[in-house]
Amino acid sequence: MRLVTSAFYADIALAVYVKVKALGLREEGCQARAATIASYLGISKASVERGLAQLARPAPDQVVELTSRRRTLRGGRGTSALRRTRPLSRTEAFVWVPVAAAEDLSPRQLRAYAVIAYAQAVGLALTEAELAGSLFHHSGAKAGQPLTTTAAGVVVDELESARWLTVRRRAAAYGRHQFVAHDIVPDEVPPALCEDDDGGREAAESGTDESGTSPVGEGSGPLGGEGSLANEESPTTDRPDDVSALGSPAVGEAQVVEGAWPVENPPGAPARTRPAAPLALRAGENTNSSIPKQRGEPAPAPRRPYAGPQLTMSAEIYAVLEPVHWLLGRVGNAFVARKIAREVGRQLRSGMAAERIRHRLTTRFAQTMTSDIDDAGRWLLGVALPRWGCGHQDCEAGVMWSTGRRCDVCAEVVADRFFARQRAQRLEDGLCPEHGTRPGMSGACTDCTADDAVRRPAAKKAVLDLPPGPPRGTCTGCCTRIFLVGRALADGLCPPCRSEVSRPTAPASIPMPTRPWMSEPMMCTGANDVPCGREALPTRSVCARHRILELASEAA
Secondary structure (H helix, E strand, O other), X not given: OHHHHOOOOOHHHHHHHHHHHHHHOOOOOEOOOHHHHHHHHOOOHHHHHHHHHHHHOOOOOOOOOEEEEEEEOOOOOEEEEEEEEOOOOOOOXXXXXXXXXXXXXXXXXXXXXXXXXXXXXXOOOOOHHXXXXXXXXXXXXXXXXXXXXXXXXXXXXXXXXXXXXXEEOOOOHHHOOEEEEOOOOOOOOOHHHHOOOHHHHHHHHOOOOXXXXXXXXXXXXXXXXXXXXXXXXXXXOOOOOOOOOOEOOOXXXXXXXXXXXXXXXXXXXXXXXXXXXXXXXXOOOOOOOOOOOOOOOOOOOXXXXXXXXXXXXXXXXXXXXXXXXXXXXXXXXXXXXXXXXXXXXXXXXXXXXXXXXXXXXXXXXXXOOHHHOOOHHHHHHHHHOOOOOOOOOOEEOOEEOOOOOXXXXXXXXXXXXXXXXXXXXXXXXXXXOOOOOOOOOOOOOHHHHHHHHHXXXXXXXXXXXXXXXXXXXXXXXXXXXXXXXXXXXXXXXXXXXXXXHHOOOOOOOOOOOOOOOOOOOOEOOOHHHOOOOOEOOOOOXXXXXXXXXXXXXXXX
């Protein structure tokens, strides 16, 4: 319905959209050329290209209804573009329109048909004046302006002649015409729908125009004595249910008499009585009903004047309003005074203490100059009685009533508003919104740069750069780091471990060297209590090689 109700889109854009939308429902999408679409719609190729260009441009609300993707064959020769319409959201208004209507009707007739179909779908009573508001001029001095009611009536007659629309004369409420849009063109219009009223038959017999609308310059209604089309609902057109609510014989309005049905009576004032005349006469003195009564219908009972009890107030509510008794006496409207009493009673029933309401009235009345109060009732209802504060029931204007401490929620709200105003002022002055400092030569705030460096430190390198040189490895004998060159590539041993492996085992008859302070030599126990033949360290039971292995296992 954006395309239908917006003056930005021309009538041809709607017709092109309907055809492209229908072709896009196929599995391969809309691949038709502009000339093919023009042959379907019965218009020129230039008109189709103009409609496609308008649909592809952003509207004033920056919405694009149609997108086109150009394609090229493998041999380099171009082919027709692939066009897709914008998918609709669940909240957008839309109406289903037959594709045959776009091919059979002109673009302007299609737009009018879409408006009528939408009104029929949602149950709206549409008039020609309202239909004219959705049809626009798209060229000339009146571009962008809606059509006149007479021009809209001509379009309606064309739709009826094309049998896409049936007009039921004076069949709707309040004497309106009823428009019935058809999804399929009927073979022939039913006789019941073609029957015209007496005025139409008289017009046909007299040789006047048989169309349902008036020619140019003859008003908005059809000829033949049918009068103007209704554009406002009049409650006195049909017979109302309440026959006692009579209308004026001159203007058809209901009775308007000040104080005819008083709701409240102020103290000391006599009760107002209803005037004897049942009508508000403005152009005549006829007091009889303009609506004839049915035979046997009883006459309505006259309404009696208000004679109820005067305004009373409980002692509890009157005691709560004690700080503003002077203002309460200045409230001359009994209805407003009753609303004040009901508001106090509602707060008392919700659990609010009477001392709290009395303190509120006293404080706010003391903070207001008496000369500034023009209407006592409005001030009491709008300023004095309402509770100010957050959603917490104990909060009273930013202070907790039970403890006397400041409300944390209200303090946060006040602080947020202060920072928002401060931020807006700093942005207006060209300062940093967070620190209020001038930006540096690079255009960035130095304080913000430092804060970002503290919050997001530079990430450490996950892998250390390897030093230059030959590849390195671990000795299989002593677990030391060695260069993997030469013989180390084959046996994986360092030179000391290789010499020990290649050295022959000493014979058992040769005594092992002993230490002066020990009675027997200290040998390395090796791994798994198997001696390795090396001398142990002075303070350890293993040699240097196996000590390295122990330290490596402890570190792991």
